Amino acid sequence: MxxxxxxxxxxxxxxxxxxxxxxxxxxxxxxxxxxxxxxxxxxxxxxxxxxxxxxxxxxxxxxxxxxxxxxxxxxxxxxLLYLGHHYGLKFELTGYENLKVFANLSGSDISEHEVEAALMRFGLAHCVELPVKVLSQGQKRRVALARLLLQPxxxxxxxxxxxxxxxxxxxxxxxxxxxxxxxxxxxxxxxxxxxxxxxxxxxxxxxxxxxxxxxxxxxxxxxx
Amino acid sequence: MLATLRCMVMRDLTLAMRHRSDVLTTVFFFIIVVSLFPLGVGPEAALLKEMAAGVVWVAALLASMLSLTRLFADDYNDGTLEQLLLVPQPLSLIVLGKVLAHWIISGLPLVVMSPLLGLQFGLEGDELMMLMVTLLLGTPVLSLLGAIGAALTLGLRGGGVLVSLLVLPLYIPVLIFGAGAVTASAAGMGADGHLSLMGAILLLALVLAPWASAAALRISVE
CATH class of the missing domain: 3.40.50.300 (P-loop containing nucleotide triphosphate hydrolases)
Known part of the structure; x- marks a missing residue:
């Protein structure tokens, strides 16, 4: 080290x-x-x-x-990227919108394609356009974790x-x-x-x- | 900076559009409270005209209180608020974005509705215009000051009542000058002084309130 x-x-x-x-x-x-x-x-x-x-x-x-x-x-x-007990997601927004908001606020300019790729990597290809509230617990956690791939x-x-x-x-x-x-x-x-x-x-x-x-x-x- | 502001406003507006009942509650509350007065007081034109500004303004204060408790509470409960605290942007800017969205959702509709409601009280041309202008200057102050109260009472039990107790006294200057401007212009005196003071209050709140709310949020989240 x-x-x-x-x-x-x-x-x-x-x-x-x-x-x-x-x-x-x-x-x-x-x-x-x-x-x-x-x-x-x-x-x-x-x-x-x-x-x-x-x-x-x-x-x-x-x-x-x-x-x-x-x-x-x-x-x-x-x-810093901190993920706590709460998902930190807005349940009314889609996974895509959630990720986009935080990427924009962090100042990183990411494309639609990158967000979709991150969600896909976490196995959420079919729920990109679904509001987070209809996803299961594990899927919500996956959406939150997809931020790991998006923010440098x-x-x-x-x-x-x-x-x-x-x-x-x-x-x-x-x-x-x-x-x-x-x-x-x-x-x-x-x-x-x-x-x-x-x-x-x-x-x-x-x-x-x-x-x-x-x-x-x-x-x-x-x-x- | 503008990108951050726009991002926050768009986020909160999108959320509000997916929860339309909350937005409509505020507007209907305002319409109903204002409409109850002519019914209750009776059709005395002179009396109605005299109390019009006061009634509309008090109803606007109460209507903006309705949605205040939820300004930060929803974000607090689902953990997005702590994520917003960790965003590499000034927190007061994020708060300002949220307040701006709150005003567009719960303040701007009141401004737009006010001439129509003023008609019930027999207000005419110039007075209706003045009522609208005072609300346009005053309702952003309500959202800004309310944000401080909402941030301070975040996570407390019975926070809703507490917000009213904290914030309503702070609304008094806006109420006095707002209603006063309409009354003064109806009486043929100029309302310039009132409007200037309201503008000054708005500027002061615009500078200080986001900063104060941000400080209160940091304490509440801990």
Missing amino acids: DKALLEIRELECVRGDKQLFKGLSFSLGAGSLLHVHGPNGSGKTTLLRAIAGLVLQESGEICWNGEQISRQKDEFNRE SKLWILDEPFVALDAAAVELLLDVIKAHVAAGGMVILTTHQEVAVEVGSLQHLHLGQAQPAQTSQAAVAEQH
Whole structure:
């Protein structure tokens, strides 16, 4: 791993009265994948949202290219693609319209053809013109994931991306993630699925392994 | 920047067109409330003419309140709002796009309907025109100020009532100058002063409201 692009220093996050983690530090360079593990309620989603800049941390720093993300929101957001628990789709719009809106807002000028190709890759060729609300859970997730192919973001933050997907789609998503890492991208994800990348480095982060009452060193990062 | 604005407005207008009942609710509410007054008060021409501007304006305030709670709530519930927060564009610009769409859906129809409704109150030529102009200047302010309230109460239980309590007091200046302009022009005095003040309020809201709503949204989403 060469230069670290994303650096987390002494991060502490609190939800309500509960301290989720404290003193969390790690760094991520180009071409690497971070797999965040932890039981329910251990703060996986909060960590991911904090890195995306949606949740404000209690203390600590999140740096992109050596500068805090809060000071360079637009630059960081251009490099970021965050897919959370919600699909982030408008159910009244078609899959095509949904993708087009986000591509336009991200400033990338993509053609109709590219959007259709992305949907097709995720096996949605026959539902390009259907409103998202008539699609099944798995298909909705596929539409949301098709954004991965359309936006040239460096850092992907994926919160449980494999939920509701069938075996074929899981395989496909794994391929897409591997290709992204191999091309020098970075992925942070939470899942109970085993994810292996041959190219680039794979890191594991375990949240909430210490007892909840203990505050220090709740997180252990190990490098493979 | 303009592309972002246009993209947001088109998105919200498309959504509104696929949910036409919501749009029609606002317009019919406005028409019915305004039409109830001549029926309730009776056919006294002088009295009706005097209260016309006030009635139309109060009805416009209430009608614009109706759809306010849903301005950000739908996006919040399906997760598109957090995606909009992560778009590499100024959030206030995105908010402005949403507000503009809200005005086109719930404000502009009121402006267009107002001369017709004014006729029920016996308003004539110049007064109808003045009523329309004040609404044209005033309804965007209602959407802009309302967005702040909608953003602040996002995700709260009973947010709808809270929005009314927060926003209606802020609407008072617009109501006073809007209705005042029509009354003044009916009485033969110039309404220039009223209109200038309304223009000033509109400009001020245009600059400050998107910024304030954006700040409130960031807090609400967290």
